[in-house]
Amino acid sequence: MDVDDTYCEPPGRIEPAPPAGPAEGPSYAECVLCREPTEHPESTKGATLCPVCTWQEAGRTACSG
Numbered sequence: 239m240d241v242d243d244t245y246c247e248p249p250g251r252i253e254p255a256p257p258a259g260p261a262e263g264p265s266y267a268e269c270v271l272c273r274e275p276t277e278h279p280e281s282t283k284g285a286t287l288c289p290v291c292t293w294q295e296a297g298r299t300a301c302s303g
C-alpha cells in the first residue's frame with residue numbers, strides 16, 4: 239500500500255535528435271527558365287529563377303523601353 243515510487247531517475251543518456259529530413263543535400267526549386275537549381279527553397283511559391291536568369295531578367299526589364 240505504501241508505494242513510494244516517486245524517485246526521479248536520471249536519464250541514462252541524452253542523445254541529440256537527428257536532423258530531420260533526408261541528408262541528400264538541400265532541395266532547391268528549379269529555375270523555370272533553364273531548370274538549374276536556384277537559391278530558393280522548393281517551398282517557394284511562384285516562378286523561381288536562378289541567379290543568372292534573375293540577372294538577365296533584371297537587365298531585360300531595365301533596358302526595356
Ligand SMILES: [Zn+2]
Binds near residue numbers: 271287
Ligand atoms: Zn535559370
